[in-house]
C-alpha cells in the first residue's frame with residue numbers, strides 16, 4: 001500500500017470515526033473516565049405499566065447490542081489509526097511480513113497476512 005493510499009485510508013477512517021462517535025452519542029452515554037468507552041444505552045422511560053417495562057427491556061437489549069457493535073468499530077478504527085501513525089500498518093502481527101494491499105482494501109483492519117490468516121482461520 002503506497003503513501004497516497006494510506007493517506008486516503010486514514011482520511012476515510014477519521015471520517016468514519018466521527019460518524020460512529022455521533023451514532024454512539026445517540027445510543028449510549030459516554031464513559032466519563034475511560035476514553036472511547038460507553039455506558040448503558042439511552043432508553044426512554046416510556047411508562048410504568050408492565051407492558052411498557054417489557055417494551056423498555058427489549059429496547060434496552062437492542063440498544064445494548066447496537067452500542068457494542070458501534071463501540072467495537074470505534075476501537076477498531078482507533079487501533080488502525082494508531083498503526084498508521086506508528087508506521088506499523090499493513091504489517092502482519094504474526095510473521096511481520098507485509099500484508100498485501102488487495103487484502104487491506106477488503107479488510108482495512110486486517111492484522112494478519114493472508115497466509116497467517118489462512119493458518120489461524122481468521
Ligand SMILES: [Zn+2]
Nearest residue numbers: 092095113116
Ligand atoms: Zn503473516
